[in-house]
Amino acid sequence: MSRVVPLQYKHGGPIIAVQVENEYGSYDRDPAYMPYIKKALEDRGIIELLLTSDNKDGLKKGMVHGVLATINLQTRQELQLMNTFLVSVQGIQPKMVMEYWTGWFDSWGGPHNILDSSEVLETVTAIIDAGSSINLYMFHGGTNFGFINGAMHFHEYKSDVTSYDYDAVLTEAGDYTAKYSKLREFFGSFSDAPLPPPPKPLPKMTYEPLIPVFYLSLWDVLSFIGEPIKSEKPINMENLPVNDGNGQAFGYILYETIITSSGTLSGVVRDRGQVFLDTVSIGFMDYKTTKIIIPLIQGYTFLRILVENRGRVNYGNNIDDQRKGIIGNLYLNDSPLKKFRIYSLDMKKSFFQRFSIDKWTRIPDVPTFPAFFFCGFVIGSSPSDTFLKLECDFVISGSHSRLTHSLLCLKGWEKGVIFVNGQNLGRYWNIGPQETLYLPGPWLFRGNNQIIIFEEVMAGSVIQFTDTPYLGRNQYIH
Known part of the structure; x- marks a missing residue:
């Protein structure tokens, strides 16, 4: 905070307001929390306008005395709350749509969300006509690189x-959309001077x-990534004795134990x-699926469960429950299993630095x-932005030396993670x-560049x- 204080407007800096919290009304577990945060900011030298930001469902619960309440919304119907409820509870105050949602995020297995550019323009126009300030969320689409995606x-x-990407005003790669063109023309109409030409898009x-x-x-990797953690019972990811006692935050966790029935x-x-x-x-x-049948086995065998942290909930009441891995005991026929290697x-x-060249083998006909x-x-030239696609649109010729177009599509990669030059690009799932x-x-x-793919189930060829x-839905111009 000591770095922020001198950058406030009253001290000659660019900061004109500070947001106390973001959508705390959706959570609202502690009535003392918001006043405490407000006081903590003021005690540490924040003197600019303080505000909160909530959607229509959390608006009332997210407010705090002496702080300007702002609203997050997407429709003109929700805009009525700004003109009715907010005015009734805080009087004549500046109006602010802190998040005007220009699109929406996507979930695995769901549809790709798109908000028509004409509807965006109509709502933005209505917000301005209501005498409100506006912040476009998102203006520039983004990427949940690595394992940092959230969940609901x-x-x-x-x-x-x-x-x-969010179907935002600019795509996640920074390209223009119909929303950009329409909003540029709309906001430009308030300026007497002509707008400068926009920058050229980056090549792809x-x-x-x-x-x-x-x-x-x-299974081969396990032999050279270090000794497993031994525990009588399963330990969830966050409580593992790793990372100097801070637990594991992201990725996968593998549990092993021996069963005899x-x-x-x-x-x-x-x-x-x-x-x-x-x-x-x-x-x-x-x-x-909380139960699975273990088929008949003879003698003893390793039971292994590879658990993926698919992303932590970042909104709503379930924020408190975000523990990953096996939570509590694991049971076989209602008896808790013991003696785990984790x-x-x-x-x-650092995980991949243990993958020395001599460890890799050629891909067998039937990979495990x-x-x-x-x-x-x-x-060979200066690299440009690109997009990776793991659903194969090609058929492999006999020598594996060239690719030919075909109406037949080989079954592609199913689910996993891509690493490019040592950096985690993110997850894919068919x-x-x-x-x-x-x-x-x-x-x-x-x-030279390198790609490593961690595939959970079934690999493609290309x-x-x-x-x-x-x-x-590939629809950027709409």
Whole structure:
């Protein structure tokens, strides 16, 4: 805060207001919290306008005395709250739509959300006509690189896709849309001077398709990533004794124990657990599937559960419940299993630094999953933005040396994570709606580059590049 204070407007800086909280009304667990934050800001030298920001459902609960309440909305109907409720509770105060939602985010397995540009223009016009200030959320679409995507959990858990394009005014790659053109013309009408021409969009490239050659099964990786954590009972991700006692924040976690009988396996798995007997996958456990049948086995065998943290809830009452991995005991025929070996698979850069060249082998005819796939490629010129596509639109010729177009599409990659030059680009999943991942040019090198794919279930044969994003409904000009 000491760095912020001198940048306030009254001290000659650019900061004209400070937001006390964001949509706390959706949570509203502690009536003393908001006044405490307000006082904490003031005690530390904040003297500019203080404000809160809530949608229509949390507006009343998110307010605090002496702080300007602002509203988040998307429709003209919601705009009526600004002219009625807000005026009734705080009198004649400046009006502010803190978040005008120009689109919406997507969830895995759901539709790609699009908001028509004509509707956006009509609502923005109505907001300005109401005498309100406005902030466009989002103006520039973004990307949930790595594992940082959020999630929602109301009737059911839904995790956000990697793209946060949001159908925003500018795409996640910074390209113009019809919304941009219409809003530029609208806001430009308030200026006496002509607007300067907008910058040219950055070029996009379609690089040659890549065929992965090298491979490492997850089960082989376990032998050189360090000793597992031994525990009598499962430990959730956040409580693992790793990272100097701070636990594991993101990624995957693998639980191993020995069983000697068949039956019903049950437990609370967050968010998605793939269940294995030795190295054979027998199904998944998640929010909906809390039990799975263990088939008849002879002797003893390894029971393994690979659990993915698909993203933490970032809105609403379930914020308090965000623990990942196996929560509590894991039961076989209602008896708790014991003596676990637990591997922290956070997949940071340090994780991959243990993958020495001699560890990789050529991809077998029948790979064992989950697995890592590696390929290198060379860029001869200055790298440009591109998009990765893992659904194969090609058929492999006999020599694997070239690609030919075909009406037949090979079944592609199913679910996993892509790492480019050591950085986590994000997740992919063939349930959609997102089909491509935005790869910024600055992530690439002129010269040698490498891609590692962690695939959970089934690999495709090709990694494609395209200069066009496919997010579900490819409709940027509308």
